[in-house]
Amino acid sequence: MTSERQLVVLAVNGTEHELLLEPRQILSDVLRHELGLTGTHVGCEHGVCGACTVLVDGEPVRSCLVFAVQAEDAEVRTVESLGEGAELTDLQQAFRAHHGLQCGFCTAGFLMLAEGFLLQEPDAGRDEVREAVSANLCRCTGYQNIVDAVADTAARRRGSPGSSTQEAAP
Amino acid sequence: MSGEPARDARFDGGRGRWVGASVPRREDPRLLSGRGRFVDDVHLTGMLHAGFVRATVAHAHLTGVDLEATRAVPGVVAAFDAADLDLGDVVALLDRPPEEFTPTTMPVLARDKIRFVGEPVAVVVARDPYAVEDGIEATVVSTDPLPAVVSEQTALAADAPAVHDEAPGNVLLDVTMFDTPGVDEAFAAAAADGIVVDLVTHSARQNALPLETRGVVAAWDDHDDQLHVQICTQVPHQVRTVIAHSMRVPERTVRVTVPDMGGGFGQKCVVGREEIAVAALARRLDAPVKWIEDRREALTAGFLAREQRYRSRAAFDTDGHITALDVDIACDMGAYSCYPFTAGIEPLMAAAEMPSVYRVPAYRVRARALTTNKAPSAPYRGVSRPQYVLAIERVMEHAARLLDLDPVEIRRRNVITEFPWTGINAVTYDPGSYLESLELAETIMRDEGWTALRERALGEGRFVGIGYCCFSERTGYGSEAFAKRKMQVVPGFDISEIRMDTTGAVVVTSGTMNHGQSHETTLAQIVAEKLGIDIAQVKLRQGDTERIAYGWGTFASRSATIGGSAVSLAAGRLGELLCRIAAHLLETRPENVALDGEGGVVQLDDPTQRISFADIADVAYLRAHLLPKEVEPTLSATASFDVPGDGTFSNATHAAVVELDPGTGRVEFLRYACVEDCGVVIHPQVVEGQARGGIAQGIAGALYEQVTYADNGEPSAASFIDYLVPTATEVPDISVDHLETPCATTENGAKGAGEGGTIGAPATVLNAVNDALRHTGVELDDTPVHPQTVLAALDDAATSREEATA
Amino acid sequence: MKPATFRYHRAHDVADAIGMLGELDAAGEDPKLVAGGQSLVPMMNFRLARPSVLIDLGPLRRFPAMTGIGHDDDGALTLGALTTHRVVETSRAELGPGFGVICRAMRWVGHLPIRSRGTVGGSLVHGDATAEWCLLAVLLDAVIIAEGPDSTREIPAAEMFHGFYATAVGPDEVVVAIRFTRPSPRAALTEFARRHGDFALVDTAVSLEGDPARSNGSGPHLAGGRVVLGGIAPTPVRVPEAEEVLAGGVPGPALFADAAAAAAEAIDPPEDPAATARYRRRLTRTLVTRALTEAWGHGDDR
Missing domain, CATH: 3.30.43.10 (Uridine Diphospho-n-acetylenolpyruvylglucosamine Reductase, domain 2)
Known part of the structure; x- marks a missing residue:
C-alpha cells in the first residue's frame, strides 16, 4: 500500500519547488532524485556518516533524518549553493589547498557541516573544529587535512591566516 | 634500458616542472561543488530500481521463494529468484592441485543453499526504491536450517557441517610452502642456546567500507547493440568478463563504464553478484535498472576481510638474530571465493611474504583458507600484510623482551640492508631504506622528547608507550609475480594509448581505475612532464571498456607504478613521433631535434629553429601531404608496461606514542610519525594523503572496527552504531617524512603508495599499547584492542602491586 | 533501508x-x-x-512556550519541549547559574547536526537510559509536563522512566515543557563511549551541595549529593549508596573515590557484546569520581 502523495513546497537554494511527494520520502532522496541536486550524497540513511549534511535554516542537519514534508517551512541549502558559477568559495578553496578530499564522496557533507559550524562559531580554534568535524565520516583522508582546511578558513575569515597542523610535543 | 627510444633524453620533455610538485588536483573543482557524477547520480529515462531479498539465516537448505505477494505490491514491476534468472555462476580458480585448492562456485542468487546472512536469494524490481523495499518485505523465503560454521574451531571440527559439499573439511586452500632446510635444527639450537618465541595473533573481520556503497545502473542500447553497465568498480574489464560469461553473451555486447567513485579500498576490486543480476535484469526487462547498496547491506552482505589467525614460532640466537620462522596461518574467507583472486588471496599473500623486512635464514609456513557461514572476503587495502606484519612485529617485540633488547635494536640487527635481497621466501627485494626509515623514526621519537617522556611517565603514574613497526610492501605486482601465485587469471600489465589533437592537447588512457587516488592529476603530471606541456593540456580517460583496450584496474598499489609507467612510455613514444615529424619539417636530421619542454620541438644545433606541437599536429592531421613518407597521419602512440620479476617494494617505519587512561582503558595518541619511502614522489601532498588515510584505516583495525558473528551466524554490525568507524576525534594528526629510493624498474622511479599506511598502523599501535602495559606483564596480540582489555590489564597489575606491598 | x-x-x-x-x-x-x-x-x-x-x-515551534527557556519565581527552569539541544548548548546565560550543567552536558549529545534538530522533549519521551536529558531530568528533579485530552499532567522525573525505552507519557499525551526544579551549581555530567558522540556505554550526572553551616575553619562539608547513572540498567537510576557516602562528608578526592566505589558496588550492570559487567562497573567508578571532582570545581561558577 503506497501512501497518498501530497503537495509539498520546498525552498532549496533560494528557489521554491512544488512537488508531489509521498510523506515517507526522506529529504536527501528528494533533493537528489526529485530536484536533481545530486551534490548531496547518501552514505548510511541512519544519521551517522553525515555525507547528506545540508543546511536547514542555516543549521547543519542530516537530510536523511528529515522527511521532505517536514522541511516545508524551512530554507534548505545544499552544496550547489556554495560559490558563484565556477568560482569556489574560500572554504572550498581551502579544502583544495589542504587536500581535504580524496574520492570526494563525503566532501559535500563536510563542506555544509563546516559552513554551518563556522556561521555559528566563527572564533573556533583547531580543537573545536576537530570536534565539529568529528560529526561526519571520511574514509580516505584521516581527517587531518579536513580539520586544517576548516581551521584555516576560520582563521582567514577572522583575518589571521596560517593556522595549520600543530606538531605535538611531550 | 637506456638504449630504448622511449628513454632517450631527447624524447623526454621533462624539466622537473610537474613530477614532484603538489599541483592543485584537477578533480577537485567538480567534487567540491557537487558536480561530480557518482553512480547513484545517474538518472535514465524510464529507469527501474532493483533490490535484493536476502537470507536471514546463515546456513540452510533453501526450500522455497514465494514471490507472489511480492509481485502484487504496488510499484513492483517484477521479481525473480535464481531459477527465473538462470545465470551462470561466478567461478574463480587457481592452477593448483586438488590437495591444495578446492574450487567452489558462487551463484548469482542463492540456488539450493544459503551460506551467509545477507546472501541474495531473490531480486525485486520496482518503480522507486521505496516500493522495492515493500516488495522485499512481502517475499516469503522458506529454509531448512543447518548448524552454522562461524569460526576456525567450528569449521575444522571433526563433525563440522560443510559450507560447500565440494569442501567437506571447510578448507578451500591448504598450502605448505618453503620448508627450507634447517628449520627444526634452528629451533633445537635456539632451545639450547637462544630463545624461542611462540605466539598467536588474531585480527578481526573488517569492512573496507568505502563511503560510497556498491552500485550499478545497467541499460540496453539498441543503437550500440550493447548493454551499458555503469558501475563503481576498481576493475571494469573483469566486471565485463564475468557479466558476459554469466549472461552467456559475447563480451562485445557489454560495455562497462565507471563514473566518479567514492572509494573502494579493495572491496570493489572483485566482481559482485548483485551487479551481474542487475545487468541481466536490464536486458530481460528492456529497461534501465539501478541498484544502490544500502548501508545495512554493505555492512552485512558486502565483501569483508582480514579475519586471520597466525601461530608464529620463531627461533633467535642470544644476540637477537632470528634463525628460523615457522608459521601456521588460517584465514576465515567466509562463504565464497571472490573473482578473480579466489579465497587464496589472503593466505597466499601472507605465506609468500611473512618474512617481511628481516633476514630470515630458515622458513616454513602452512596457510589455509577456511570457508564459513559469513559474508565472503575480498582483498582489502594491504591484503594480509597488516596481519603478517602484525605477527612478525609481535615476534620481534616478544623476542626483544625475552632478550632484554631495545625494540629498535632487535630490528636493527635483523633488518635487510643489502639489496637486491633474495629472501628465504624466494622473493627478490629491490633497494629500499629499511634501516634508514627505522633510524629516522627512532630519532624523531628521541629528539622530540617522547623517549624521555616514556621513561618519566611510569614514575608519574602515567602509562605511556612507544610502538614501532618496520615493514615493506610489494607494489606493482606484474604478471610474473601473480603467475607465481598460480592464479588462473593473471593480472599484471597495463596498456596506455595517447592521442594528440589538432591543438596540441592530449588524451591519454589508462587501464587503472581512480577511486580517490588522484589519478586525473598524477598520471597527467607524468604525461605533462614527459611531453613538456602544461598539465591543463592533458586529459586522462579511464574506466570505459570501449575506450581502453584492456586493463586490470586499480589494486595492489599498482597505478603509479604500472599505470604511471605505461602512460609515461606512451607519452615518450608520442614525443619520438613528434620529433620525427618536426625534424622533417625543420629539414634536419632526426638526431638533431629534441622536445623543448615548452610544448614544442627544438633544433639542437640551432635553438632558434623550433616548431610547436600545435603546428606539428596541424600537419599530422590537416596537411598530411607534408608528413615524411614513413609517417602515417594521426598523432597517437600505444605502450604497455609490466613490472619484471618480483615487483618493487615500498617501505616505511611508523612510530606511535600512546597514553592509556587508567580509568577507562582508552588509548590516546600523543604522537604518530610515519617515515615512508615510495621511491620518486610524483605528488607529495597526494602521497601524504594516502599515508594518513591508510594509517587512519589501520588505527580503525587496531582499536575499533570488528564484525563478529553469533553462534547462529548472525553478524553483530548492521549499522554504524555497532560498526565503529573512527572519526576526527579518534584519528590523530600524523607527520609524514619522505625518504627516496628510486625504483629502477618503473619508468618514473615511483613505487606504490596506496596501501602502506594501513599495513603499518595495526602493529605500531599494538606495540605502543603493549609498551605502555610493560609494567603489567600483559602482552596483547589481538586486534582490535578493546579498552576493557586494557583496563583489566592495568587494574590487575595495580592489584598485584598493592598485594605485593601489603 | x-x-x-x-x-x-x-x-x-x-x-x-x-x-x-x-x-x-x-x-x-x-x-x-x-x-x-x-x-x-x-x-x-x-x-x-x-x-x-x-x-x-x-509547526508548534511558532509558539514561544514550546521552544522557550524561562525561569519561575522559585528558581525552577522551564524548557519548551521543542527546544533543540543546540539552542540549549548556546544559551548558557539564559539557563542561569543553577543550570550550567545542562549547557555543559549538551556537548555529549550526538554531534552538532543531531543537536541542531533533536529536541529536549523528544529525547525524554524516547527514554533511552543513557540519554543525557534523561539523566539530567533525574538529577535536577525535572517535572515533565504532558497535556492530554482532559488535563495536563505533571510527571516527576522519578516516575517518568518505566523500562527499556518506556516512559510514563500516555499514548494520547503531548509533552509540552520540562521544568527543572532543583538548581545545582555544583553539578556535572560525564560519560564514556568508544567514539566521541556515540551512545554512552556508561554515563553519570552528579551534583553536590555544600553545607554552609558546617563549612568553617576545618574546611567545607557537604550537605549532600546526588549520583545518577545511565547505561547500567534499563532506566537512568539514582544510587543512594553513593549519595549516603557524600552526605556530610568532606569534599575531596578521598570522599569522591569512596562515593564512586560505593556506586560501582551497588549496581548490577548488564553484560553484552559492547562491554562486560566488570567493565561497566569499573567505568562507573571512574566516571563518578571524575564527575564529582568536576562538579565540586564548578562551585565558583555562580
Whole structure:
C-alpha cells in the first residue's frame, strides 16, 4: 500500500519547488532524485556518516533524518549553493589547498557541516573544529587535512591566516 | 634500458616542472561543488530500481521463494529468484592441485543453499526504491536450517557441517610452502642456546567500507547493440568478463563504464553478484535498472576481510638474530571465493611474504583458507600484510623482551640492508631504506622528547608507550609475480594509448581505475612532464571498456607504478613521433631535434629553429601531404608496461606514542610519525594523503572496527552504531617524512603508495599499547584492542602491586 | 533501508495534536508524534519503527512556550519541549547559574547536526537510559509536563522512566515543557563511549551541595549529593549508596573515590557484546569520581 502523495513546497537554494511527494520520502532522496541536486550524497540513511549534511535554516542537519514534508517551512541549502558559477568559495578553496578530499564522496557533507559550524562559531580554534568535524565520516583522508582546511578558513575569515597542523610535543 | 627510444633524453620533455610538485588536483573543482557524477547520480529515462531479498539465516537448505505477494505490491514491476534468472555462476580458480585448492562456485542468487546472512536469494524490481523495499518485505523465503560454521574451531571440527559439499573439511586452500632446510635444527639450537618465541595473533573481520556503497545502473542500447553497465568498480574489464560469461553473451555486447567513485579500498576490486543480476535484469526487462547498496547491506552482505589467525614460532640466537620462522596461518574467507583472486588471496599473500623486512635464514609456513557461514572476503587495502606484519612485529617485540633488547635494536640487527635481497621466501627485494626509515623514526621519537617522556611517565603514574613497526610492501605486482601465485587469471600489465589533437592537447588512457587516488592529476603530471606541456593540456580517460583496450584496474598499489609507467612510455613514444615529424619539417636530421619542454620541438644545433606541437599536429592531421613518407597521419602512440620479476617494494617505519587512561582503558595518541619511502614522489601532498588515510584505516583495525558473528551466524554490525568507524576525534594528526629510493624498474622511479599506511598502523599501535602495559606483564596480540582489555590489564597489575606491598 | 509507508499530518497546535492522537488511536491506527526525529527517523528508515500516521509537532515551534527557556519565581527552569539541544548548548546565560550543567552536558549529545534538530522533549519521551536529558531530568528533579485530552499532567522525573525505552507519557499525551526544579551549581555530567558522540556505554550526572553551616575553619562539608547513572540498567537510576557516602562528608578526592566505589558496588550492570559487567562497573567508578571532582570545581561558577 503506497501512501497518498501530497503537495509539498520546498525552498532549496533560494528557489521554491512544488512537488508531489509521498510523506515517507526522506529529504536527501528528494533533493537528489526529485530536484536533481545530486551534490548531496547518501552514505548510511541512519544519521551517522553525515555525507547528506545540508543546511536547514542555516543549521547543519542530516537530510536523511528529515522527511521532505517536514522541511516545508524551512530554507534548505545544499552544496550547489556554495560559490558563484565556477568560482569556489574560500572554504572550498581551502579544502583544495589542504587536500581535504580524496574520492570526494563525503566532501559535500563536510563542506555544509563546516559552513554551518563556522556561521555559528566563527572564533573556533583547531580543537573545536576537530570536534565539529568529528560529526561526519571520511574514509580516505584521516581527517587531518579536513580539520586544517576548516581551521584555516576560520582563521582567514577572522583575518589571521596560517593556522595549520600543530606538531605535538611531550 | 637506456638504449630504448622511449628513454632517450631527447624524447623526454621533462624539466622537473610537474613530477614532484603538489599541483592543485584537477578533480577537485567538480567534487567540491557537487558536480561530480557518482553512480547513484545517474538518472535514465524510464529507469527501474532493483533490490535484493536476502537470507536471514546463515546456513540452510533453501526450500522455497514465494514471490507472489511480492509481485502484487504496488510499484513492483517484477521479481525473480535464481531459477527465473538462470545465470551462470561466478567461478574463480587457481592452477593448483586438488590437495591444495578446492574450487567452489558462487551463484548469482542463492540456488539450493544459503551460506551467509545477507546472501541474495531473490531480486525485486520496482518503480522507486521505496516500493522495492515493500516488495522485499512481502517475499516469503522458506529454509531448512543447518548448524552454522562461524569460526576456525567450528569449521575444522571433526563433525563440522560443510559450507560447500565440494569442501567437506571447510578448507578451500591448504598450502605448505618453503620448508627450507634447517628449520627444526634452528629451533633445537635456539632451545639450547637462544630463545624461542611462540605466539598467536588474531585480527578481526573488517569492512573496507568505502563511503560510497556498491552500485550499478545497467541499460540496453539498441543503437550500440550493447548493454551499458555503469558501475563503481576498481576493475571494469573483469566486471565485463564475468557479466558476459554469466549472461552467456559475447563480451562485445557489454560495455562497462565507471563514473566518479567514492572509494573502494579493495572491496570493489572483485566482481559482485548483485551487479551481474542487475545487468541481466536490464536486458530481460528492456529497461534501465539501478541498484544502490544500502548501508545495512554493505555492512552485512558486502565483501569483508582480514579475519586471520597466525601461530608464529620463531627461533633467535642470544644476540637477537632470528634463525628460523615457522608459521601456521588460517584465514576465515567466509562463504565464497571472490573473482578473480579466489579465497587464496589472503593466505597466499601472507605465506609468500611473512618474512617481511628481516633476514630470515630458515622458513616454513602452512596457510589455509577456511570457508564459513559469513559474508565472503575480498582483498582489502594491504591484503594480509597488516596481519603478517602484525605477527612478525609481535615476534620481534616478544623476542626483544625475552632478550632484554631495545625494540629498535632487535630490528636493527635483523633488518635487510643489502639489496637486491633474495629472501628465504624466494622473493627478490629491490633497494629500499629499511634501516634508514627505522633510524629516522627512532630519532624523531628521541629528539622530540617522547623517549624521555616514556621513561618519566611510569614514575608519574602515567602509562605511556612507544610502538614501532618496520615493514615493506610489494607494489606493482606484474604478471610474473601473480603467475607465481598460480592464479588462473593473471593480472599484471597495463596498456596506455595517447592521442594528440589538432591543438596540441592530449588524451591519454589508462587501464587503472581512480577511486580517490588522484589519478586525473598524477598520471597527467607524468604525461605533462614527459611531453613538456602544461598539465591543463592533458586529459586522462579511464574506466570505459570501449575506450581502453584492456586493463586490470586499480589494486595492489599498482597505478603509479604500472599505470604511471605505461602512460609515461606512451607519452615518450608520442614525443619520438613528434620529433620525427618536426625534424622533417625543420629539414634536419632526426638526431638533431629534441622536445623543448615548452610544448614544442627544438633544433639542437640551432635553438632558434623550433616548431610547436600545435603546428606539428596541424600537419599530422590537416596537411598530411607534408608528413615524411614513413609517417602515417594521426598523432597517437600505444605502450604497455609490466613490472619484471618480483615487483618493487615500498617501505616505511611508523612510530606511535600512546597514553592509556587508567580509568577507562582508552588509548590516546600523543604522537604518530610515519617515515615512508615510495621511491620518486610524483605528488607529495597526494602521497601524504594516502599515508594518513591508510594509517587512519589501520588505527580503525587496531582499536575499533570488528564484525563478529553469533553462534547462529548472525553478524553483530548492521549499522554504524555497532560498526565503529573512527572519526576526527579518534584519528590523530600524523607527520609524514619522505625518504627516496628510486625504483629502477618503473619508468618514473615511483613505487606504490596506496596501501602502506594501513599495513603499518595495526602493529605500531599494538606495540605502543603493549609498551605502555610493560609494567603489567600483559602482552596483547589481538586486534582490535578493546579498552576493557586494557583496563583489566592495568587494574590487575595495580592489584598485584598493592598485594605485593601489603 | 527506506521507511514503510505512513500518512502525515502537521499539527496546528497542541490541542490539534492531542485530538488527532485520540481520533487515530480510536480508529485503530498507530500514530506517532515526531519533533526533531533524530531517534525516530533512523528507526523508521530501518523499519524498526513503522507508525501508520506521523503527526509532526514541527509547526508548534511558532509558539514561544514550546521552544522557550524561562525561569519561575522559585528558581525552577522551564524548557519548551521543542527546544533543540543546540539552542540549549548556546544559551548558557539564559539557563542561569543553577543550570550550567545542562549547557555543559549538551556537548555529549550526538554531534552538532543531531543537536541542531533533536529536541529536549523528544529525547525524554524516547527514554533511552543513557540519554543525557534523561539523566539530567533525574538529577535536577525535572517535572515533565504532558497535556492530554482532559488535563495536563505533571510527571516527576522519578516516575517518568518505566523500562527499556518506556516512559510514563500516555499514548494520547503531548509533552509540552520540562521544568527543572532543583538548581545545582555544583553539578556535572560525564560519560564514556568508544567514539566521541556515540551512545554512552556508561554515563553519570552528579551534583553536590555544600553545607554552609558546617563549612568553617576545618574546611567545607557537604550537605549532600546526588549520583545518577545511565547505561547500567534499563532506566537512568539514582544510587543512594553513593549519595549516603557524600552526605556530610568532606569534599575531596578521598570522599569522591569512596562515593564512586560505593556506586560501582551497588549496581548490577548488564553484560553484552559492547562491554562486560566488570567493565561497566569499573567505568562507573571512574566516571563518578571524575564527575564529582568536576562538579565540586564548578562551585565558583555562580
